[in-house]
Amino acid sequence: MLRSCAPGSPGHRRLRRTLPPAASAVRARLREVSDRAGRCGLRWGLCGCAGSGEGSGCALDTCLLSPLSPPSLPSPLLSPPSSLLSLPLQCASRIPEAGALLDLLGKCPEHQKKGGFPVVVFEGLDATGKTTLTQSVKDTLNGVLLRSPPACISHWRTIFDEEPAPIKRAFYAAGNYILASEIAKASTQAPVIVDRYWHSTAAYTIATEINGQVQDLPPAQDEVYQWPEDLLRPDLVLLLTVDPEERVRRLQRRGLEKTKEEAELEANGLFRQRVEESYRRMLNPSCQEVDASPCKEEVLKTVLQVIKKQCGW
Numbered sequence: 001m002l003r004s005c006a007p008g009s010p011g012h013r014r015l016r017r018t019l020p021p022a023a024s025a026v027r028a029r030l031r032e033v034s035d036r037a038g039r040c041g042l043r044w045g046l047c048g049c050a051g052s053g054e055g056s057g058c059a060l061d062t063c064l065l066s067p068l069s070p071p072s073l074p075s076p077l078l079s080p081p082s083s084l085l086s087l088p089l090q091c092a093s094r095i096p097e098a099g100a101l102l103d104l105l106g107k108c109p110e111h112q113k114k115g116g117f118p119v120v121v122f123e124g125l126d127a128t129g130k131t132t133l134t135q136s137v138k139d140t141l142n143g144v145l146l147r148s149p150p151a152c153i154s155h156w157r158t159i160f161d162e163e164p165a166p167i168k169r170a171f172y173a174a175g176n177y178i179l180a181s182e183i184a185k186a187s188t189q190a191p192v193i194v195d196r197y198w199h200s201t202a203a204y205t206i207a208t209e210i211n212g213q214v215q216d217l218p219p220a221q222d223e224v225y226q227w228p229e230d231l232l233r234p235d236l237v238l239l240l241t242v243d244p245e246e247r248v249r250r251l252q253r254r255g256l257e258k259t260k261e262e263a264e265l266e267a268n269g270l271f272r273q274r275v276e277e278s279y280r281r282m283l284n285p286s287c288q289e290v291d292a293s294p295c296k297e298e299v300l301k302t303v304l305q306v307i308k309k310q311c312g313w
Helices: 010-017 096-106 130-141 157-161 165-186 198-209 244-254 260-267 269-280 296-311
Strands: 030-034 040-045 061-063 119-123 144-147 192-195 236-241 288-291
Touching (some): 096 165, 119 130, 119 198, 130 144, 130 296, 144 165, 165 192, 165 198, 198 269, 236 269, 288 296
Parallel strands (some): 236 288
Antiparallel strands (some): 030 040, 040 061
């Protein structure tokens, strides 16, 4: 996903910060490098040997795709995901949309600040009622409805969804920063309702990179669950939940083709549990759960009450 980008430039700094927080043991082995063409990236030194740079002969000193790629999860017990270490530096030449994505990201002002109106994010698995509910809340509050990924890049979603997980997650992580610019502007004019944001990117990344049971996830309060410091923070995050069987029934009634992730959620109960638990462990802001099993009118009433209580709106 990298293209020409001068180290130290605003675009470069923003790209590097799309990495979620990492433990000192992880970050200590990440360093910025650039190739002969001036393209910048991050290099991961796995073995700690003295050799560095091109031609060092160290097979474990591997160049990462891009500062957009999520790092290995910040636990000293976890090894860096091998998929992150095999990504080609010249990805942009293969995926032209990657260059356009980085152009958009580089144009986003740093440290976005929201306006005076509340920003409410709705999270949850597919078929928990997000689409219907966010539209209803938007209409009731005379607000603005935004979605992740934002409309300006959503037409590239099918392209990146077919890429390996690190590239796919990079796309969604970048989308969050682009979306933040839209939220900042819209929240000066009206309440902003957001259908998915950073928590979705983080929850699915964690659940994908960690195998096994829920207890194999990074522990609660780990840095991986923290909101990025430089990403616009919402006032409230609501996590919609429904009974697994009811969610499957809703999906079947839709009659739509399943996404790869949805197919895995259905086929792999452990993956679904890891996603849901990762959502619950998110911090600053945390997710407030809302039972979305009742009829849509009752769920809307409950949500509006929570928004009024938490946001005074």
